[in-house]
Amino acid sequence: MTMNLGLVRQDTPGCKDLVHFNNAGSSLQPRAVTEAVLHHLMLEQRLGGYEAAEAQAALSDNFYHALARLFNCAPREIAFAENSTRAWTQLLLAIPFESGDRILTGQSEYASNYLSLLHLAKTRGVRIDVVPNLDNGKICLQTLEKKLDDDVRLIALTHVASQSGVIQPVAEVGKLARKHRIFYLLDACQSAGQLQLDVNEIGCDMLTGSGRKYMRGPRGTGFMYVRHTILNYLQPQSIDLQSATWASRDHYELRDDARRFEVWEHYVAGKIGLAVAADYAFTMGMDEIENTVRSLADRLRHQIAELPGFTVHESGAELCGIVTFSSEHHSAMQIQQHLRTQHINTSVIRRQNTQLDFATRQLGDIGRASVHYYNTDTEIEQFCSALRLLTHAR
């Protein structure tokens, strides 16, 4: 099935006045998502928060089914979180580490994840072992395998980094994790919603992401997947009336599904909105979305690379919708500001937040243009014309 771009764009009011190439930051919501959130907020205004939640319980519950369908798992393996970092950190802290345990992670790991690892190393005595990337930006699987000794407790990897369009070989890592019986936590924050994700094909035990990025959901929403077979090895760091039942005066029982990582009070409108976004992506077809995004991004890379003085920072066959670039003549910040004056949204990746990766690749701050399936070739031309204008104005 070929995507009907006209309809998709009609469904995305933000497209009208903007070239939005900041989907890796937070994408434009489809009308149906915003309407679902607003509808719930209006119900809260009219009925009261608890009463609105009760009235919309089926839509709220659909969250687990919609996400499970998208990632090919069971609804009880899905939990809602306020964002990706919270979901990821909660899972990390639930693993029963002992002092001296090793955690293998990648060179492109997300900054907040790496900060949590540093904190864990400081407070619980675990050791962080970074597996380098090959020149093509992918994690070196041979080095990873060599490092898989008995003291390795966790492989924590980011599927698609914030700072590069390279898709990591997550299923190959999954095979190694299974072979060596090691927990595997995958950060899918940038891949969910743009790439087809099947947790069984990937072989991860846990996966996290946020709603606002390629999923096209509301801000302030996130999710996690926890394979049901590992649930009882994980101890949540904190519990409440959602994650556990106060069974008798001195006893409690943890939930026996992934919702043992949820908290009772949460953003109900956002959860409903994210479920709508997940259904929307499923109906659109994740294979169709992935193909569209990847070929659009390829054309964008190609056209930026042809502009004098510009460099594109990723190459190879396994690339997604994130395109990173820099110019000989202007800083990433100057480019972003100039593009903003032309109603083109992009973002800047700061070296400070990618210390392992950018030190190795000897990069400073760079620009990021991230496309989604609702973007067009005309918008790519507008983007490149704006860059040309900047170069000529020098």
Ligand SMILES: Cc1ncc(COP(=O)(O)O)c(C=O)c1O
């Ligand atoms: C790869 C990756 N992981 C995690 C996050 C954190 O997501 P959140 O801000 O929802 O916690 C981001 C945000 O940019 C990201 O790019």
